[in-house]
Amino acid sequence: MQKVLRESGIYTPSLREMESYDAVLVLGEDVTQTGARIALALRQAVKGKAREMAAAQRVADWQIAAIQNIGQHAKYPLFTTNVDKTRLDDVAAWNYSASVEEQARLGFAIAHAIDGKAPNALDLPASLNGKVDIIAQALSGARKPLIVTGSGAASDDIIQAAANIALALKQKGLETGITFVAAEANSMGVAMMGGSSINDALAQIESGEADTLIVMENDLYRHAPADRVDAALAKVENLIVVDHQRTAVMDKATMILSAASFAESDGTLVNQEGRAQRFFQVYEPSFYDKDPANKSYILESWRWLHSLQSVYTSRQLDWTLLDHVVSACAEEFPQLAGMVNAAPDASFRIRGMKIAREPHRYSGRTAMLADVNVHEKRQPKDNDTAFAYSMEGYSAPEADRQQIPFAWAPGWNSPQAWNKFQSEVGGSLRAGDPGIRLIEPQDNASLAYFDAVTRAPVKAENAWRVAPYYHLFGSDEMSQRSDVIQQRMPEAYVMLNPQDAASLSVSTGSLVAFSCSGADLKLPVRVSESLEQGLVGLPLGLPGISPVLAGERVENLREATV
Known part of the structure; x- marks a missing residue:
């Protein structure tokens, strides 16, 4: 792509x-x-x-x-x-x-x-x-x-x-x-950085070239066949997992480092448009520790990895701010150089003030931790961005800015206040769209036509293949952990053509069992006349059904007993 x-x-x-x-x-x-x-x-x-x-x-x-x-x-x-x-x-x-x-x-x-x-x-x-x-x-x-x-x-x-x-x-x-x-929020950004694929990484472990594996904010079982991941992890001497969610990989880790989630950290994503977009921390997790004796130690993934590198190489920490990381990425990867301009740096001020994260009507702030101490704690400082963890700061619509944590204008309630930030009602922001495009079409384009798949594929009898189905509520790795999303998620299923279902002597609601890429599954049947014969539709991304199964061969498909 x-x-x-x-x-x-x-x-x-x-x-x-x-x-x-x-x-x-x-x-x-x-x-x-x-x-x-x-x-x-x-x-x-x-x-x-x-x-x-x-x-x-x-x-x-x-x-x-x-x-x-x-x-x-x-x-x-x-x-x-x-x-x-x-x-x-x-x-x-x-x-x-x-x-x-x-x-x-x-x-x-x-x-x-x-x-x-x-x-x-x-x-x-x-x-x-x-x-x-x-x-x-x-x-x-x-x-x-x-x-x-x-x-x-x-x-x-x-x-x-x-x-x-x-x-x-x-x-x-x-x-x-x-x-x-793209499949994930930052798939395009990771592709622009280059590097090896997960298959190459697993091959290095399998061949003995690597004995230590660092897994950062990823569940390997969603991106590679389960049996291959199991075999690779069994050969690893040191498995370090840096994540903000509990994954199956953690059960085999020798060290787990608690990473900050998207709401607890700052960073840059590249979307499907090729636009670098900065996201900003919503809150400082340590501020909400209710037990001072058991403090939480949650850091952004890059802080953990930079600390490990600094200790390993016996050097001082030189990445102390997000701006340092952004500059280093821009220098190391010329194709990402524009990300420096995706948002203002930490020194940005409007009339000498940082931008307020919280609206004036942030009711209840003084009572949040009153059960621990009636004296309100001092708000944490944000050294990484131009925002303040406070109601104090700039929030008016006069200044042209792309970074707007909330809409407020004198005399306007929040939803109606957006027109004060836009060039016209329902139009773009006065300061332009947030972020910056890293990929622009070039006049000297050199891409030639790709060779076509000329002949129709030969269909063998009982050669079942996985057809990918996706669900807005359920296929996403993060959102499927939410109780609200889980209420709208479908149960896992197998979709079959009616003629295929008849040949297997199953119908809607029947259970079928099969193997695919080392995984053994038993799921209820659904029927669709629009699905081509020989295909087995699976809701990829749902718990237990890895997206990596798309297009894979299904073996030993049969009716299952309860």
């Missing part, structure tokens, strides 16, 4: 900019479950046709009733592909449910239909040829076509097919956009 963004010369729009595109193809990604805010932007984009028709009659955007009356049911074209139906299908001009391989082949065929120089996928079903032409014409006839895909399908072919379509549209001189939905 990073290669496409860097070398294709194709622009990646922000969420708001996505709403301005007039033809969209979503290839191999259920964005309603993996990128819900993108799904909302696509819905808004589809409605753009009605807004265009209304604008031609000089009707303002805010006249929503008039726009709906003029537009009736007119929509810009949206095409979606996935292993099953999605919640965008109701606004899609056409949706296609098939295996990941067939979706990729469809993508390559669309690219070839747009530009004959793009590689073609052979042996495409005759029923799809007409659809390929319709999609190619719709995208080619648009002013601003948008291609959306991601890593949810765990397929390079899907990503390459999407890139080929975008490149073909760019060759026609269209204002093309492409967006990738």
Whole structure:
């Protein structure tokens, strides 16, 4: 994905900019479950046709009733592909449910239909040829076509097919956009840093090249087959785990270091747009210790690792502030140099004041720790950022700033006060969007077409493969720990085609057992007519079902006894 963004010369729009595109193809990604805010932007984009028709009659955007009356049911074209139906299908001009391989082949065929120089996928079903032409014409006839895909399908072919379509549209001189939905919050940032993959790391342990492993804020069992992780960890002499959540890896650790969570630390993430975004600490965890005799020792992961390095190399600590780490990253990784400008440094002041984290109406602060001591503790100092752990500080809307912990303006209650910070009601912030783009399209783009998956895959009898399903409430590693999210999470299941279910003599609610990548699972059955035969749908990311199972072979699938 990073290669496409860097070398294709194709622009990646922000969420708001996505709403301005007039033809969209979503290839191999259920964005309603993996990128819900993108799904909302696509819905808004589809409605753009009605807004265009209304604008031609000089009707303002805010006249929503008039726009709906003029537009009736007119929509810009949206095409979606996935292993099953999605919640965008109701606004899609056409949706296609098939295996990941067939979706990729469809993508390559669309690219070839747009530009004959793009590689073609052979042996495409005759029923799809007409659809390929319709999609190619719709995208080619648009002013601003948008291609959306991601890593949810765990397929390079899907990503390459999407890139080929975008490149073909760019060759026609269209204002093309492409967006990738990454698996994790900072997947793009980690990819930009480079380094080895988890497979390479496990291989080094297996070969004896490494005897000590440091696992930082990651559950290895979500990113590699369980049996391989078990075998690798059994060979490690020293396993150091730095995390803020309890994981299965901790049970085998020789040392556990308590890391600060996203709410207890500051840092920088790179989103799917390639934008470096700074996040800021909400509170200082040690301030809320209610037992002075048992203090909590929670540090940011980088502080733990820098301390270990300093002790190991017998050197003094030289990273004492977040700004030191940001500068070091920018110097070490030229591609991340812009992250220095993602937010003001710790010395930033407005009229000599830090920015207040807490609103004036922060009621109850004096009573938070009254059960320990009636004398209110002094608020902690924040040396890492331009914010203060206090109500005292700058909070007015006059100064142009991107970092706004809360909205307040004289005479306005908080939700209504946002208009004082925006260039127009509902518009962008006066100071611009927070963060800074690290990846911009280059005029001297060098990316060539990717080779197509030319032939249809040969389907062997009983050669079951995992089809990826995702759930907005449940597939995310962090949010699934929340009680509120757990109330909306589905129970783990197996999705089967009705004919496959009949061949196994099972039906909805029946239990099936199987093995996949060293994991033995027993799950209830669901049935979907949209799922292709030979596929076994699994809700990836749910507890006990690792995302790494996508596309893997399922063995010994059978009805299970209770």
